[in-house]
Amino acid sequence: MQRVFLLMTALLLVCGLSIPEVGAKKKDRFYFERLGYAHWEFPVDKKVIALTFDDGPDPIYTPQVLELLSAYHQHATFFLIGRKVKQYPQIARDTALLGNELGNHTYTHRHVARMTESELIQELNETHDEIQRATGEDTKYFRPPRGFYDERSVLTAYRHGYPVVLWSWDEDSRDWEAPGVHNIVKTVMSHIDPGDIVLFHDGTGNSKQTISALKIILPALQERGYQCITISEMSRLSRAAANAAHK
Ligand SMILES: [Zn+2]
Helix, strand or coil, rough: HHHHHHEEEEHHHHHHHCCCCCCCCCHHHHHHHHHHHCCCCCCCCCCEEHHHHHHEEECCCCHHHHHHHHHHHCCCCCEEEEHHHHHHHHHHHHHCCCCCCCEEECCCCCCCHHHHHHHHHHHHHHHHHHHHHHHCCCCCCCCCCCHCHHHHHHHHHHHCCCECCCCCCCCCCHHHHHCCHHHHHHHHHHCCCEEEEEEEEECCHHHHHHHHHHHHHHHHHHHHCCCCCHHHHHHHHHHHHHHHHHH
16 A cells, blocks of 8 residues: 555656646747847838848858849848858958848857857857957847757847847748758748748858849849848837837
């Protein structure tokens, strides 16, 4: 009998440990979004979207992206890797001079879960300083490598002055795995909505497909009446829309 009781107690303990705490607030996307600590998209009342490019500056692909954006009079946000800015400061400078926004994507592109809090702060600072030296610009937003986020990294970045910017769940072009130009175009264009953040890469070996896809996507967006703006502009428009709604 005693053995059965002990077994029951052990079972309850094991089960009890796996049951989530009742009433605990889940720190998911919506929790961080509500607080303004992180953004996946922005509620706006205009036909605008934010194109974002990760992992540059790249000497081959970034200039091609810049040329295309300029040709269609559009702007984007580039999440730069600090050590690449050190290698290619002129490309970072050109990116900013054309009216694009520069974001912080860490110095080494290490996974943030493998960094201590102080290492993450150091990576943010080093990247900020490298970008400022090259361009004179401040970085205002942080995108963690591979889009990984958890409570610790979001709070660390936010307290350090960096809201986190991810991307719309249906706007990951997956261009980094070279899915084919047609698939990149289809992924982006079939789900586009005002306020979306679209994820591209200009600093991977597969960015050639990104360039070909942009040649189709940019005129298609224009045809549908969309304007591509930076994350800062999007944030401003989103706040203005919220204020107008409360009046
Ligand atoms: Zn990246």
